[in-house]
Amino acid sequence: MIIIGGGQSGLAAARAALNAGLRPVVLDAGVEPVGSWPRYYDSLTLFSPARYSALPGMPFDGDPDRYPHRDEVTAYLRRYVDALDVEVRTRTRVVAVHARPTGGYLVHTDSGDELGGIGVVAATGSFGNPYLPTLPGQGEYGGDLRHVARYRRPDAYAGKRVVVVGAGNSAVQVAYELNTHARVTLATREPVRFLPQRIRGRDLHHWLRVTGADRLPRAVVTRLVRHAAVIDAGRYRDAITSGELDRRDMFTRFTADGVVWSDGTTEAVDAVIFATGYRPDVDYLAPLATLDRGMPQQVGGISSTHPGLVYLGLEFQRSFASNTLRGVGRDAAHVMAALAAHCRPRGLRQKPHAPSGHLPSTSPAQRAAGGGQR
Structure with missing residues (x-):
């Protein structure tokens, strides 16, 4: 075989x-x-x-x-x-x-x-x-557009204006580390949801194991969990809640040098990184x-x-x-x-x-x- x-x-x-x-x-x-x-x-x-x-x-x-x-x-x-x-x-x-x-x-x-x-x-x-969605005007955009599969490290983006698209673990983790090198916005269609890394002093995966949740079939899990969630010890949630990491509703289209946000504002953007699965x-x-x-x-x-x-x-x-x-x-x-x-x-x-x-x-x-x- x-x-x-x-x-x-x-x-x-x-x-x-x-x-x-x-x-x-x-x-x-x-x-x-x-x-x-x-x-x-x-x-x-x-x-x-x-x-x-x-x-x-x-x-x-x-x-x-x-x-x-x-x-x-x-x-x-x-x-x-x-x-x-x-x-x-x-x-x-x-x-x-x-x-x-x-x-x-x-x-x-x-x-x-x-x-x-x-x-x-x-x-x-x-x-x-990697899944890369197609948005209006995307073919006109002249900046650095890539999937997170092609992202390696933050220093390449030092001093640049960057938008990271996605609400999952990779999107939040990459946006957070880029935020110390660049001006970053995390663009999502809905607010980011979080799962606590530790519950009652134990890692989340301990509870997934002992409760059997790790083995629940897809039909059950999709009924219980309808949205992606980021596993977090608190730093990502705190960064977004405090405004340290900017989170905005997803932009509606690309322009030749940037994006158009949901409120109609146009902004020049050096790079867009899709963490879209x-x-x-x-x-x-x-x-x-x-x-x-x-x-x-x-x-x-x-x-x-x-x-x-x-x-x-x-x-x-x-x-x-x-x-x-x-x-x-x-x-x-x-x-x-x-x-x-x-x-x-x-x-x-x-x-x-x-x-x-x-x-x-x-x-x-x-x-x-x-x-x-x-």
């Missing part, structure tokens, strides 16, 4: 595949299988403590109550893949997946290779497909006709159109935590059970490779020697 994507979702899928008795091959477009983490902005810090942010079988090192930095997560994923006895092919971008007439799939790469497999896991996440990065599945306006047709990560095709890392795939480090492992076990059941009648079931408690301790050289089977 073939796993497309070597980030947190792909690695969780590989471990779940081994536990289910399958031998996966992981294909990743990057130079190393750590997903998009090295490409996030420099100051990115997890909103969940280390004790709640690990993939199955390997906890984070160090203080379990700290909030890991982007680079710590990257290093953690390197250790994780080093302990997995699977074949990983890096610098291998999948460009198309076709169904074979006899069953299974043919996966085509940008180097012209074809790989056959009875099952496919689409685990490429969404970072490669992402969409699944699965265009390679287009030949299967399984996408509906770019979105996978699936239930709980299991394709509703193609047997043997499953997904990981989709937002709200099965729960509030589905596309996070802390939640993707549960989803991986779920979809891999379905994939193993699909493979079993074809004689591909093997003895489970690794115990569910801890990852096997193997080196990259041992992986290379033992990998290659599907």
